[in-house]
Structure formats: C-alpha cells, structure tokens
Amino acid sequence: METRINELSEKQLDELAERIVFSIRKDREEERKQFKKYAEHNTALLLRYYHKLKGHTDSVKEQLEADQDTFWDHRRLDLSILMENKAKTVKLMNHVDYALEIYEKVCKNSDSAEERRHYQIIMRKYINDKRESDQQIADYFDKDRTTINRNCKEAIQDLSVILFGVDMLNYW
Template sequence: MEVKVNELSEKQLDELIERIVISIRKDREEERKQFKKYAEHNTSLLLRYYHKLKGHTNSVKEQLEADQDTFWNHNWLDLSALMQNKAKTVKLMDHVDYALEVYEKVCKNSDSSEERRRYQIIMRKYINENRQSDQEIADYFDKDRTTINRNCKEAIKDLSVIIFGVDMLNYW
C-alpha cells in the first residue's frame, strides 16, 4: 500500500520528520563513536610500530638519494604508486613526531602529576630506543601496573585528539 505525502496529516508528517531526525542523529552519533574508536586504535598502532615506520621513512630518504640519476629514476619507469605509499608514510610519521612534540609541551606544562607522567610513559613504552615493559615503567614511577596502563590509555586518547583533530571530540 503506497501512501502519498499529500494524504498525510500535518501531525503525521511532523511525527515522520521527528522519527527521521532521531534516526539520523543516532546514526551520526554511532559514526562519531566508531571514528573515535578507530582513531584511538590507529594511534595505538602508530605508537606500537613507531620504530618500524621511522625505519621505513629513513629507507625512503636513502633510496631517493641512491636512485637519483640511475635506471630507477627514468621517466619511462613508473614507480609512482610505490613512492606515493612511501611519501604518505613519511608525511604521517612527520605528523606523529609533531603530535608528540605538542603532547610533550602540554604534559610538561600541566599542573597534574598524572598528566606529566603520561608523556613519559608513552616515551618509555613506545618511542625511546630502549623501550620498557609496563612493569619496568611501573617500578620506575613506583606505581601499580594498572595505573600505568590507565595512564597509557589516557595518553593515547590525548594523542588521538592531536593526531586526528576535532573529529575525536564527541560534543560538536
């Protein structure tokens, strides 16, 4: 049975519009939650693989220097897709390094000892050359491992905002 819009009363139309608006709002809220979840997951992956990605970016720079004026640099040999992927990695890692610098400043200027500790935890766990386990970090700060894990999760949330921007905020 097909109903035409002109057959609906004003009240029915208003109810229909309200249902549609509510449905759209629910969908948008779910999309925001999913984005936030994925962004935090991706931030965690960026940190976990930080050294491998940085190694990749270093190899790109070395490869570009080595390939200059060689067979691989000829116009008829198209490696653009590979180089685009490598260029994306370089840009992303530059952005991650910038985000870490911003986060360091934010944490160091904080009145909260917990927030100041968060940056150090991220550095010790993911970034420093001699990475430490959660237990080693907990021992260093004389805290329980669960406190270190909670601080690390909060730091990842904070970094996600810096890396992915305003879309990480749920209230807009």
C-alpha cells in the same frame, strides 16, 4: 495500501520528521563513536610500530639518492606507487613527531602529576630506543601496573585528539 504524502496530517508529518531526525542523529552519533574508536586504535598502532615506520621513512631519502641518475630514475619506469606509499609514510611520521612534540608541551605544563606522567609513559613504552615493559614503567614511577595501563590508555586518547583533531571529540 499506499499512502501519499499529501494524505498525511500535519501531526503525522511532524511525527515522521521527528523519527527521521532521530534516526539521522543516532546514525551520526554511531559514526562519531566508530571514528573515535578507530582513531584510538590507529594511534596505538602508530605508537607500537613507531620505530619500524621511522626506519621505513629513513630509507626513503637513501633510496632517492641512490636511484638518482640510474636506470630506476628513468622517466619511463614508473615507481610512483611505491614512492607515493613511502612519501605518505614520511608525511605521516612527520605528523606523529609533531603531535608528540605538542603532547610533550601539554603534559609538561599540566598541573596534574598524572597528566605529566602520560607523556613519559608513551615515550618509555613506545618511542625511546630502549623500550620498557609496563612493569618496568610501573616500578620507575612507583605505581601499580594497572595505573600505568590506565594512564597509557588516557595518553593514547589525548594523543589521538592531537593527531586526528576535532572529530575525536564527542560533542561538536
């Protein structure tokens, strides 16, 4: 039996509308949670592969200079896809470096000793040329390794907000 919309009472229409709104809100909340999860995962990956990505970006300038006025620079040869990928990496890494600068300022200006430690943990674990293990970092700060792991996760969440913006916040 098929029901037509004009056959529904006002109360039934209101209930239907409430269910639809509830379903849409639930879907949007799930999308926000997934975005946050992916953003934090991507932030951790960016940090983990920071040096490899920076190495990739350093090669772009050298390659452009080397290819200038050569066979590979010819207009009919299309290396644009490769160069687009390299350009995206350069742009992304510039954004990461900028986010790290902002995060450093935020952490250094914090009243919380724990938050001030967050930036240093990220630097020691991922960014510095001589990267340190969680245990080395824990020893340096005279903290338990689980505290360092927790601080690192919090730092990645904070850095994700700087990298990905307002979409990282659950309540908007």
